[in-house]
Amino acid sequence: MGAVEIVDSVWLVGSGTQPDALTDPHDCHCYLIWDGADGLLVDTGTGLGAQTWLANVAEVCDPGALAGAVVTHYHADHAGGAAAAGAVGLPVIASAETGAALSSGDESRTSLAAARAAGIYPPGYRLSPVTVDRVVGDGDTVHAGRLAVEIVAAPGHCDGHLVVLARVAGRDILFGGDCLFAGGRVSMQAIHDCRLDRYAETVVALAGRDVDVLLPGHGEPVLRDAGTEIREAADSFRRLVPPPNVLTG
Numbered sequence: 470m471g472a473v474e475i476v477d478s479v480w481l482v483g484s485g486t487q488p489d490a491l492t493d494p495h496d497c498h499c500y501l502i503w504d505g506a507d508g509l510l511v512d513t514g515t516g517l518g519a520q521t522w523l524a525n526v527a528e529v530c531d532p533g534a535l536a537g538a539v540v541t542h543y544h545a546d547h548a549g550g551a552a553a554a555g556a557v558g559l560p561v562i563a564s565a566e567t568g569a570a571l572s573s574g575d576e577s578r579t580s581l582a583a584a585r586a587a588g589i590y591p592p593g594y595r596l597s598p599v600t601v602d603r604v605v606g607d608g609d610t611v612h613a614g615r616l617a618v619e620i621v622a623a624p625g626h627c628d629g630h631l632v633v634l635a636r637v638a639g640r641d642i643l644f645g646g647d648c649l650f651a652g653g654r655v656s657m658q659a660i661h662d663c664r665l666d667r668y669a670e671t672v673v674a675l676a677g678r679d680v681d682v683l684l685p686g687h688g689e690p691v692l693r694d695a696g697t698e699i700r701e702a703a704d705s706f707r708r709l710v711p712p713p714n715v716l717t718g
């Protein structure tokens with residue numbers, strides 16, 4: 470187990486499925502951008518594998534040198550580790566909606582209670598409350614030394630979802646959270662704040678951006694020409710047909 474370099478200067482440092490970066494089976498993919506001097510984390514897993522995750526980060530860089538951890542959305546598999554990031558002094562960066570939910574570990578707003586009842590998380594799992602240090606919104610820039618990443622609001626999968634666009638080592642990379650997946654798939658669940666109309670707007674807007682690499686929150690990365698797959702998803706939404714759902718295969 471350890472950190473797995475996916476593309477130049479970007480590592481997978483946590484995952485529920487990638488054997489070489491496995492932290493906890495319930496975790497999303499957690500990414501580290503590190504240019505040799507500065508960097509940033511994207512998503513934090515459930516927290517169940519937080520010590521392994523932080524050890525994987527430390528294989529690449531001093532975690533204390535990082536500008537923070539961006540949490541794409543408040544679902545527990547992405548946000549549960551934010552408290553662990555905060556505990557080691559990493560600023561937690563998230564949307565206002567995510568910040569509001571995480572401040573109290575709100576199990577309704579985050580759909581954790583429903584997901585736990587559905588067997589997605591262990592019975593005793595709880596979301597550790599954490600205070601978001603920096604609230605970000607659409608169009609904001611997060612700086613980490615020479616790195617500058619763009620925050621893009623991306624609701625649809627859930628409220629307050631954001632994605633990260635970053636130009637790293639000459640590649641235009643979309644850190645997609647649970648918004649977009651390989652094959653132009655999306656993630657739709659029967660939860661209170663999964664909104665197809667907002668999802669369509671989000672994906673159509675993202676199809677207009679230059680994206681070479683898609684690093685999703687689950688599943689396989691798209692390492693070249695990811696924009697083609699995003700445009701396919703947008704074209705489907707334009708026909709009022711939801712793209713394939715990653716949760717149904």
Ligand SMILES: [Zn+2]
Pocket residue numbers: 542544626627647
């Ligand atoms: Zn999610």
